Amino acid sequence: EVQLVESGGGLVQPGGSLRLSCVASGFTFNDYEMNWVRQAPGKGLEWVAYRSSTGNTKYYRDSVKGRFSISTDNAKTSVFLQMNSLRVEDTAVYYCASSELHWGQGTLVTVSS
């Protein structure tokens, strides 16, 4: 059974940092592209970041470029989202998802003073 389990969310002040983790199981992690998607309270789904299966290509939505970084640890079948210089508008539930359209349950990030 495919599982994606996120962790690392929490409350952080504006300008702070958080590192989200997503542990994958039940599929060959190295074969698939990985994404992070977020959903602000009461809003729709918004794609955030992409990493190719080889890890050679990474892509970000404009509003997080230069602040967020996606990375992976293939040995741990994990994908990470390092989030720096956080803003109030980054408040959302963050989901990791594979290119096979499997999703985790999400982790809540709240940016507030």
Add this chain to the structure above:
Amino acid sequence: DIQMTQSPSTLSASVGDRVTITCRASQSISTWLAWYQQKPGKAPNLLIYRASRLESGVPSRFSGSGSGTEFTLTISSLLPEDFATYYCQQYYSYWTFGQGTKVEIK
């Protein structure tokens, strides 16, 4: 970037109704389109992938059609558990989502 336009944003319907939701892509995405159902506080649940393929375990009252730039999700006969928000997603070039359609009780 590929834009996805979903309509309507809200749909009022009754149990037993046939419901259709439309999604339009700003450029051709072939059949690289998925549909999700989302209930409050839960992660999106995949219903349809590759525009018309039913995800395992999803009831057959859900169906998808279309290719290129025009796509539809149809629920043949609404059940109480189908009142939720539905999203389309293109995965032809990175990912983009439609704005969502809330199916509410009439």
